[in-house]
Amino acid sequence: MLNTNYQFEYWINENILINYMHLFEQCIQSDPTLREALLLCVKGEAKPLKLFFANRLGKDYSDKHLPTAYREVCNTHKISQHEKDTLAETLNKCQNIISFNFVPLSGPEKHKLCTNISVMHDFKALEPIKGHLPQVYSEINKKALVSDAGKLYLLDSIRGYQNV
Secondary structure, rough: OEEOOOOOOOOOOHEEEEEEEEHHHHHHHHOHHHHHHHHHHHHHEEEEEEEEEEEOOOOOOOOOOHHHHHHHHHOOOOOOOHHHHHHHHHHOOOOEEEEEEEEOOOOOOOOOOEEEEEEEEHHHHHHHOOOHHHHHHHHHHHHHHEEEOOEEEEEEEEEEEOEE
């Protein structure tokens, strides 16, 4: 942003911060739950607390606990147990986690700390399954968005409340 003297208002020296901004933008476009949380804050119906970025979710995905997008694809197509194991291993790589904490100011969850976690996954991580699970690869390719952050898609979205 430029000021009235056509000088930069602020300068970001670290590229990682710019990457986080691109990642956050892509996450907002992909995750309706995060978008809803941010809109609550913009309307003054919630108080934003913290935005946090990480490279890995604290818990790994397994063949029994696949994200919703993959459960749907696995139910639609015949996927062997070995292929599910390979898929779960692939999903645990190249993650970008965006965690947003806020407190709703009204409603049933009033004054409870809310954490919204969005797991964005790099589409390039799916290359190992492209040959033997082309239908899965194709379905996810339709969901992936390209931006300066890369070709990413929403792998999972999790929201939880706790009393404070």
